[in-house]
Amino acid sequence: MEYKSSAYQIYMKYLVGFTLSVLITFGSYFLVVNKLADGYMLLIMLFILAFSQLFVQLLFFLHLGEEKKPRLRVQAFTFMFIILVIIVGGSIWVMHHLNYNMMNFTSEQKEHYMMTQRDKGF
Amino acid sequence: MNKLKDTALSYRTELGFWMYLMTDCILFGCLFATYAVLRGSTAGGPSEAELFDMPMVLAQTLALLTSTLTAGLMLVAMHRKRSVEFKVWLGVTIAFGAAFFAMELNEFALLIAEGQSWQSSAARSGFFALVGTHGLHILVGLLWATVLAVVVHRRGFTQKNIRQAKLFALFWHFLDVIWIFIFTFVYLVGASNGI
Missing domain, CATH: 1.10.287 (Helix Hairpins)
Structure with missing residues (x-):
């Protein structure tokens, strides 16, 4: 440094x-x-x-x-940051919008949801 | 000539190490994403708000923050070629880091004793994978610092030792940055009962 x-x-x-x-x-x-x-x-x-x-x-x-200059560390950091936004933001976004919406359910709600889905025969 | 070669080598090593840190960030990013998706799936177990001991987590955070400060002071001492001061700050860094690690192991032991190990639910798997990976890095950092202390004690400030000390400080600051995010998005968000 x-x-x-x-x-x-x-x-x-x-x-x-x-x-x-x-x-x-x-x-x-x-x-x-x-x-x-x-x-x-x-x-x-x-x-x-x-x-x-x-x-x-x-x-x-x-x-x-x-x-x-050239600020290679800043460049590497910026690139990493973009990748992180895509991976983390993307994963949370996609998982949050899935039909099987695990994130906002309590365990009782999830069990209820699973049961109703099973009764419908998936 | 030799000095020029050392500077160039030092620049290349540090840049390479920085690249490693960036890829490590992506590793942690994946673990964070996994954890965020699974955090509600406790399989009927208690929520995080009931499990986390917040004053302990604050103590952990302050211990790690202090050790990252002393790692910086260690670098300053090295720039001034003060060997004793360097060893003292390195020792303090190891002590605070070890305190952090001990508190983390204690937390893990308490969670497992309550039946909330990584085997009990997806949420706990995500938690232990994320926090455990950070803890593993801390353990490696502690070993590294110990080796560094011994080597500097025996051989003084050689070019190689100076490079190692800089890389160690970089690694240690990086782990503190990762911990900010664990502290905020795992512990604080968990204690406020999620989103």
Whole structure:
């Protein structure tokens, strides 16, 4: 890793990154434990907090974007991120819309659903 | 000449290691997707909100976060060629990492004792596969850090050791990033009783 900055600046970067990460961690933790939000609102807020912490750690700990051009690490990261969005987002999207909708059922509902399907003879 | 060769080698090794980390991200992405799809299928077992011990998970998160900070401080000490400081920070990193790992094993043991092992339902299989894979990475990181400490103690800062230390720090920061997502989307979303 070719640092552009001095040891002191790297030191400060780690401290700032750590402080921000701890704050975000506590923020999302108390959001859930103290039930400050629920449903989709909570999910969206957790999403935003998790991704802001991802960016804090990428910038302050993993030093992404500090390398000289061509920025191969940034390119590899961007490509990986696109693949992840397709795999994770796609899987959840597809599975969520299947007829056999496993994700939103409690076990009783699922059993009931299975029974009615069986009675219909599938 | 030799120094130039070292810089080029260092650049190539780190780029290669970065590529490995990116593919590892995709591995974790697949496990996350599997887990997200299966999380409701508990086969009549208790939901995650009843199982998770949230203060313990917060302690785990803070332990890992602290160890990732000390891994960074270890790098700073290495840049300043301070051998003792380096070993102290590496030791602290190992200690916090080991604390994290111990808490995780404890959690797994409690879940299995409650009859919620990976064999009990699809949801638990997904959980243990995801969190267990992360734990396995942590274990490998701990072994790596221990070997690094011994090697630096014996031979000092050679070019090879410096490269290894940088790669270890990169690996350790990466594992912390993965843990943020496990913490948020497995534990916090699970404790709030899902979507």
